[in-house]
Amino acid sequence: MNVTGPDLLARLSRFAARDLRPSAGDRPHRPQLWAFIAHDRERLADVRIERTALIAVLEGTKELTDQSGTTRRFPAGSAMLLPPGWCGSVVNDPGTGGRYRALVLEFPAEMVRRLLRAHGTDGLAPRARPGDWHVALMPALTDAIHHAAAGLTADPPLPSKLVEHRCMEVLLALLEDGVWWLGPVAPMGIADAVRQLLRTQPDMPWTAERVAGALNLSTGTLRRRLTEEGCSVRSILTEERVAHARDLLQDEGLSVQEAAEACGYANRSHFARRIRAAVGINPSGLRGR
Template identity: 35%
Template sequence: MSIDTPDRDMHVRPGLGAAAHVMQGRELEILRIRVDQPMLIFIDKGTKTVRCGDSPSVQAFPGQAILLAGGHTVDFNNGVLEDGEPYEARCLVFDPALLEDAYYAGRIATTDAAAPGPAQLLRQPSPDLAAAFENARRALALTSAVPDAIVRQRLLEVMHWLLEAGIALHRPQVDPRISLKVRSLIVRRLDHNWTATSVAGQLALSEATLRRRLAEESTSFSELLVDARMATALTLLQATTHPVSEIALSVGYESSSRFAVRFRQRFGFSPTTVRGKRLC
């Protein structure tokens, strides 16, 4: 199924959520992607496999969906079918603020709906859930046409249909690791000229303390900076039609060639490989 989208781009409403229509030109293994917020993904073409730590892997085919709980680092494999059609999926991200809705919280308290694991397969999503999902996705995409109050209700409708299926969304547990605090700060302004000194100041730490605590978590400031930028760049390559040079600028690289080198180092393939010839 090919889905018409008014504008194939990332659509974000702070405090509500985000929507994306992802396309990928060839099969790729994508490792160590941080998923901070609950996300529902409907597969339209190809296959999607998700692995998280020691949990069993989950694979979805067209017409199926995967719910990611948020608060985990996962590996993805987005596969294309033998006919060569690109991988295609639609995604909704739920802002944690939605999970504090009083009526939704009250329903969770009075049902036996279970919290999903890191990745949960919806083998046969109900037509009602699928329709609510698409309505919410389109409401987010039509940023100038649908008021925030309506977008909120459409996202909540998806959450309530998940409850009807026995699945309750919960706010991801707070992770105290300093590396996640650094990453959260960086992703707010990926094109900013971040330094270890400026980030340490934002976190009320000395630079030496920041570097020591990151080393204790087996990472470094430079690794986190590159990883945050490359993860966002990957999403933009999959979910938008923006030129690679524009994506590079948006994540802090004036040089497209330097960006391409960093991207290949992180993922093992080039930015243009993500889209493939059919999507360029």
């Protein structure tokens, strides 16, 4: 496992001067920067990652144990990118140095979707996700993380669009470095694979046949495996389109008609019914919330 040098670590360390962990509840629809500090060995059970999370270990060691029981160790100077849906237990170990520190940069789903829509995933081979989630902290990526962290912690605050642009640079650096599991590849189940695929292009007229072809499966196999996981192409597509619509209406201020078209709904009334069924209010009620 590649470990970055002390100079690169020192550049990031100033953003982890004190423990700044997220509180319980929903995350805002924007990138977030967190710092984890522990002076005693701590174990966090039943951890579930809700948003794409880039974690850089600055001191001590992080251990990840997934649902299969496999444990991976990440020493100081290493990093990992955990996708939404990762579940397992985490150990933060100060070791002989007496302190554990890590910097966490979280990306909302819509930002990842925009990256993949803009830059595509044609070059990303359809292979299984890695078991260790390791990311090499190369200088270019470290520079991008530092730039984003400085933007997220600026006082006075920088314009939100500028901060988002800096965070998008981090995702681009990851994609350029071959962190291909940002894209629609088979991760932890067929439903998750379908979800990743539809998330990149929610406006496409997806059918079970088209999804099956994209995943190199027969339509019958796709439907059978989705049924075993308690869902269908239609239900996943609806979930992803509704999530995308909420991002567009709440964060980007698109009109209801524009959001409907971006989510693949030619009929505005049908779009409105889907939103009401999912969130209990009309699409217009989500704008600017």
